[in-house]
Amino acid sequence: MPGDHRRIRGPEESQPPQLYAAGEDETPAARDPTRLRPVYARAGLLSQAKGSAYLEAGGTKVLCAVALAAALTAAALALADAGVEMYDLVVGCGLSLAPGPSPTWLLDPTRLEEEHSAAGLTVALMPVLNQVAGLLGSGEGGQTESWTDAVRLGLEGCQRLYPVLQQCLVRAARQRGAAAPS
Structure with missing residues (x-):
């Protein structure tokens, strides 16, 4: 499953981190250590x-x-990119049950498909450990076998998505390595 490389990678304008660095004459203000900001x-x-x-x-x-599902996957990807040690990368897949x-x-439903669905399921998997990290279902999905099939489909979707995320992290690490001063 190839990634979509045509997406905008961030804001059109950005500022270098040095712009936000504290100046030499700046010191933290004295405050009560028990007081919240x-x-x-x-x-x-957001609707x-x-x-x-x-x-x-x-x-x-x-x-x-x-x-x-997208939030689970994106959060795990961001944590891995930040170098936070984890047992495995969590991959999430959403499903919805088409009425009729x-x-x-349906694996990875659109917003419209989700809105018109009879039931929904979110599966979170840690693929290397082959361990389910989360399972959230809602709605009326009929027979137990139907939900079993949905979980199986969600797990397969997570397994198919995992290599795409691995490639993304490898690419980010290479770019970071190439940009590092020698």
Whole structure:
């Protein structure tokens, strides 16, 4: 399964990290060590995501969107890219049960397919360990065998997605190595 290399890789404009580095004359302000920084939080900010939140804590600003399976995979990829040691990379796959007289489980459904589904399932797998890290189902999916088939399909999808993520991490490591000063 090839990755999509045509995607925009980030913001159109960026600033070098030196711009945000503290100057020599800057020192942290004295404050009460038990006091929290001012916090602003808002949930449900993005309508396209299953869940979203915006948080400001002092000068730190974070926007987070959750699309379940995609969020699991992206978070694991970001942790691995940051060098955080993990037992394995978690890969997530979403499924939805198409309504109708002969319902079928769809792997990696679109937003529209999810909205019109009778049931949904998110499978998270650690492929090297062959261990299920998470399983979340909702809706009415009929027979038990139907859910068993859905889990099996989700696990197969995770296994097929894993090599793409490995290639992504290898490519990022090579770029980081090539950019490192000698």
